[in-house]
Amino acid sequence: MAREDYEAVMGLEVHSELSTKTKIFCSCPTKFGAEPNTQTCPICMAMPGTLPVLNEKVVEYAVKAGLATNCKISRDSKNDRKNYFYPDLPKSYQISQYDKPLCEKGYIEIEVNGNKKKIGITRIHIEEDAGKLNHDELGGGSLVDLNRAGVPLIEIVSEPDLRSTEEVEAYLKKLKSILEYIEVSDCKMQEGSFRADVNVSVRKKGDTKLGTRTEMKNMNSFRSITRGIEYEIERQIDVLENGGTVEQETLRWDDVSGRTFSMRDKEDAQDYRYFPEPDLVAIKLSEEYIQNIKNTLPELPESRKKRYLEEYKLSEKDAKIITSSKYLSDLFEGAIKVCKNPKAVNNLIISDISRILHETEIEPIEIPFDSNQLGKLVILLDKGTISSSIGKKVLEELFENPRDPEEIIQEKGWIQISDEGQIRQIVQKILEKNPQSVADYKSGKDRALGFLVGQAMKETKGKANPQLLNKMFLEEMK
Ligand code: ADP
Numbered sequence: 471m472a473r474e475d476y477e478a479v480m481g482l483e484v485h486s487e488l489s490t491k492t493k494i495f496c497s498c499p500t501k502f503g504a505e506p507n508t509q510t511c512p513i514c515m516a517m518p519g520t521l522p523v524l525n526e527k528v529v530e531y532a533v534k535a536g537l538a539t540n541c542k543i544s545r546d547s548k549n550d551r552k553n554y555f556y557p558d559l560p561k562s563y564q565i566s567q568y569d570k571p572l573c574e575k576g577y578i579e580i581e582v583n584g585n586k587k588k589i590g591i592t593r594i595h596i597e598e599d600a601g602k603l604n605h606d607e608l609g610g611g612s613l614v615d616l617n618r619a620g621v622p623l624i625e626i627v628s629e630p631d632l633r634s635t636e637e638v639e640a641y642l643k644k645l646k647s648i649l650e651y652i653e654v655s656d657c658k659m660q661e662g663s664f665r666a667d668v669n670v671s672v673r674k675k676g677d678t679k680l681g682t683r684t685e686m687k688n689m690n691s692f693r694s695i696t697r698g699i700e701y702e703i704e705r706q707i708d709v710l711e712n713g714g715t716v717e718q719e720t721l722r723w724d725d726v727s728g729r730t731f732s733m734r735d736k737e738d739a740q741d742y743r744y745f746p747e748p749d750l751v752a753i754k755l756s757e758e759y760i761q762n763i764k765n766t767l768p769e770l771p772e773s774r775k776k777r778y779l780e781e782y783k784l785s786e787k788d789a790k791i792i793t794s795s796k797y798l799s800d801l802f803e804g805a806i807k808v809c810k811n812p813k814a815v816n817n818l819i820i821s822d823i824s825r826i827l828h829e830t831e832i833e834p835i836e837i838p839f840d841s842n843q844l845g846k847l848v849i850l851l852d853k854g855t856i857s858s859s860i861g862k863k864v865l866e867e868l869f870e871n872p873r874d875p876e877e878i879i880q881e882k883g884w885i886q887i888s889d890e891g892q893i894r895q896i897v898q899k900i901l902e903k904n905p906q907s908v909a910d911y912k913s914g915k916d917r918a919l920g921f922l923v924g925q926a927m928k929e930t931k932g933k934a935n936p937q938l939l940n941k942m943f944l945e946e947m948k
Pocket residue numbers: 479480481482483627628629630631669670671680681682683685737738739
């Protein structure tokens with residue numbers, strides 16, 4: 471059979487760390503990046519005799535996430551113990567939720583190549599994160615850091631509705647932006663606060679039964695997720711084409727070698743010996759409680775996008791890019807308040823800012839400057855105080871060392887030269903140096919003008935007002 475006769479099927483389990491101030495069962499802080507084991511207490515270190523107390527905020531955030539993804543919120547839910555041994559889990563079990571998750575049966579809508587599709591959300595449940603093992607290359611051992619133990623997570627399990635890497639990426643981006651908008655998680659992928667277990671299987675097109683899946687654990691970049699899926703699809707098709715069967719197993723994707731490795735056979739639910747957590751009471755939510763949370767839900771990306779189309783006349787494509795991230799979208803709206811020029815802010819975000827984000831591989835949330843500074847930059851451009859090429863430099867400066875754009879151009883001497891006398895002098899100097907170009911221009915080669923303007927720009931390090939330059943070159947060569 472040819473490769474085209476197969477269809478890939480993906481389902482994702484996304485773990486997202488909630489941005490509550492304190493952990494799920496104790497009052498230790500959750501801040502990322504602290505010295506190892508400085509954010510721990512007897513509860514999250516699993517000392518005998520300690521008891522967990524559920525952080526109410528965790529329930530609230532999870533319910534928010536459920537409502538924003540069209541889930542039914544369970545009024546009667548509970549915690550369960552998931553038993554397994556790993557050195558970063560000192561209790562030897564994780565408090566999670568098994569048969570009564572907080573949220574069930576939702577969906578989110580994605581769009582790929584203009585086609586809209588609903589991806590089912592099977593469930594969202596709350597659980598605690600494990601600690602982190604740091605493998606010590608010098609000493610040859612492993613050191614455990616329990617700062618992360620007990621950091622609250624929601625796990626969002628999708629239906630096996632995804633059929634391509636494009637759909638997977640669109641789903642993850644949409645989910646990430648929803649969680650950012652409702653402010654329940656900062657979704658920093660490189661810090662692991664938004665990570666996915668990716669389940670992949672293949673089957674013959676037209677088959678109704680799903681093929682056997684493999685699961686790649688803890689993927690935290692779009693690029694490795696796409697590469698991992700592509701690799702698994704190919705690998706599984708090869709196995710089937712050679713008459714073999716795909717083993718259900720847990721895999722580790724290795725970015726360097728570009729392949730997957732088997733970690734272990736897939737555990738079944740029974741391996742985890744789930745049972746109701748005896749140290750916690752059931753979670754009972756009133757209709758009123760759920761309704762109150764519903765009332766506090768902010769504007770979600772879809773409706774912001776619609777508003778941008780109508781209010782600011784953005785193109786569909788630009789509106790989608792800007793609203794894909796709450797931070798970008800807040801930056802956009804904040805800057806407009808300052809400069810009153812939505813088109814210009816839109817253009818800066820779509821072209822230069824997006825390019826820099828891409829090149830430096832930083833996420834919108836990490837943009838170091840604020841909307842006020844961006845708005846002021848647009849004002850300087852609008853007033854002609856700086857040229858657009860200087861505008862790009864100011865933007866780069868804002869990424870490097872954010873401060874008032876006015877201050878940047880003063881300090882760097884980047885103010886546009888718009889003084890006619892000064893510009894005329896520059897023009898005359900360039901004309902004198904380039905008699906051949908002048909002759910070319912006079913014999914009808916319009917391109918020579920562009921060259922001359924370019925020379926003048928070089929001479930002034932991009933500071934000359936381009937309209938004035940053009941005008942004066944034409945006057946002087948008449
Ligand atoms: P576990 O926690 O044991 O991995 P779950 O049922 O919680 O099991 O999660 C299974 C995930 O795998 C879901 O996201 C689901 O959509 C996906 N999935 C299940 N079967 C398949 C399959 N045959 N192919 C691809 N994905 C699958």
